[in-house]
Amino acid sequence: MGTRAGIVVTGTEVLTGRVSDRNGPWLAEELRQAGVDVGAVLVVGDRPDDVRGALTYFSSAGVDLVVTTGGLGPTADDLTAAVVGEFQGRPLAVDTELEQRVAAIVERLMARRGWRADAEATAAGVRKQAMVPAGAAVLEPVGTAPGFVVPPADGRGGPVVVVLPGPPSELQGMWPAALAAGPVRAALAGAGEVRQETVRLWGTLEAQLAATLREHEAELAGLEITTCLREGELEIVTRFAPEAQPAYDRLGAVLAEEYPATLFSTGPTLDDLVADALRDQGLTIATAESCTGGLLVARLIERAGSSAWVLGGITSYANSAKEHLVGVPGEMLAEFGAVSPQVAQALAEGARARFGADVGVGVTGIAGPGGGTPDKPVGTVHLCVVGPSGTEARSVRLPGSRTAVRERSVVRALHLLRHLLLGGPPA
């Protein structure tokens, strides 16, 4: 492919996992849509040598563009601008007009939050943020930090470096200005279109798919196919240049032929399928959750506009809540236990009745690490969905940690909903 870029994520807090990086993937997708091939994201700590090493890595790899994120704050460990300036042969100097604009922003911010800070300290932080590599284009702050577009100094080779702040909302707000900057436009001028398509299977083994792909290898030339198995969903993502569209069409046909019992989507995510089905069919939904403890309803509500179909949910973690708030009969809890198919169904029916919803979902199980018995080991989960067209129930034993069991239970519940609402491959 033509134009290539690298992404450098800086921040010891990202490197050590205290903050999970959302910028690398976001930028990779934006660049892909601009036709740019991103081969790597390099996460480094807040040390000059490590940031310099990252720039050297991508420069040696011959990329056209490097995007850095983070390290633009007012503290001493925020050193991206200085390292990039030095790397590109463009020493830093204070931009006094920018300094005034940043000062005004910081002042407003502090007033709004009612925070006080030493005036001298604040001024020093502002001045640091207004240090600009000579000849770089300034990207106006979205938060308090400006970004920069830093081409190599005249007569030098190497990639254009775009320096962006770490907070995702600031970075994303600044991105259009970065794309519009002259040196970035020039670097992207040669980029061609890269298409990306996704097919999702539920319950096919990766090895089986590998055999199918091997068998049809000759017909699929020009496709970059990656597969990822996650919570039972096999996601097949294919990237290709427009010329390879016929090969992709062939792949789509092969998958449809070979996997009619597991192919549940040729694009939309599971969450989108369920949300669209509820919206399109004019149905409302409510949940009663035990082990998933609100994760399912929180996920249903993630989508903007979901108030049109999500009425709410009850997290009935305690048995008394199952009985008094959802209406699970006390005798049923006593006879079958809280973790039972009977209670899952009573939760689904209770959620439906209490909220007056068209569809009710009940989930009960043992997420662990404690609470398991020989009869009902950790990972035992019962799920039930009840809607106008009937009832679907499923009992599973899920592997993994407490977090994994809870997350997998949510995925199972969504597949039950998908099948109840849309038919297709079984849940």
Added chain:
Amino acid sequence: MGTRAGIVVTGTEVLTGRVSDRNGPWLAEELRQAGVDVGAVLVVGDRPDDVRGALTYFSSAGVDLVVTTGGLGPTADDLTAAVVGEFQGRPLAVDTELEQRVAAIVERLMARRGWRADAEATAAGVRKQAMVPAGAAVLEPVGTAPGFVVPPADGRGGPVVVVLPGPPSELQGMWPAALAAGPVRAALAGAGEVRQETVRLWGTLEAQLAATLREHEAELAGLEITTCLREGELEIVTRFAPEAQPAYDRLGAVLAEEYPATLFSTGPTLDDLVADALRDQGLTIATAESCTGGLLVARLIERAGSSAWVLGGITSYANSAKEHLVGVPGEMLAEFGAVSPQVAQALAEGARARFGADVGVGVTGIAGPGGGTPDKPVGTVHLCVVGPSGTEARSVRLPGSRTAVRERSVVRALHLLRHLLLGGPPA
């Protein structure tokens, strides 16, 4: 510092953000505890050149150890073992005994899930996973994929490469065996102890802290201090060798002196402080959530053993649910609107009463992007906590996207809880 390592995360699905990487941070923390300095995590797609480039990068940087994750599955895009073997001068060959062990695992797995697959395809996938670099130590599979410890071929220099599978549970399960392998033990032999301490402030500006650190710079030699501002919390993480303990003690004293009104933790996270307080004080809790839609109760339940203090929650997204399930008076909803301090308090009291909990939390707000009015713009959130010792309420206008408003609301609610239960810096 002495021993240095690099981490290579492979997988186009990670590079493009379809899966967020949990392995890099986990390994960085494990290696830190083993006294190893990790300067970078390099995320690359499933392409041989990119994986090779990553190994070259760390090798040139002179690290002692490289850990790779992912790319050990049965499909053609799983190529880590082959690339590492080639890089280390150790060509692959089938280990027939390993092949049999992997085959048995795959068979059991398929039987348990009730999946069928073409026998020949499965066998090909198994054989691929049993290809071992000559002279490498095999790490027994935790899932289906074995891992490897691959030292450079005799007479070659360079780092030892540890090859681990991508699924976090498999990687973590295999890690003790990797650490115990001879070449890894040898590489880590020179590692000294690295300590790490964390201080958390709520409501101090990063610029202010920067000034404090500059002022005391001379006393803090030997400390690697990184700061991270996130949702209003300023997290200060310091790494140091044991010799620098006095400098760290000085830093702790300086922070305690300068920031008595915002320093809320010298270690535990906000979540841990709240959970420990509930447990230690023998209090139960329940929530009634609108805009956060279950996120708060799900977060309270994240911790194992939380069933001892979390009774549950009601996600009352619809007004009818607020009224009929939580007991918010209809007249109150009509007079003040669902997003009001009055309703937040009624939600908190309702949650407490309905679940019979000691502490109730109510959250109501407008997460957006729609639903805002001039009077109540997007981001308006009212929170209230009610407990045996009284009531605390807060009304805020939060910036950011729908997801950001929901997450920030949860953090605000946790700070209100912290202050209600523990006193200390205001919420």
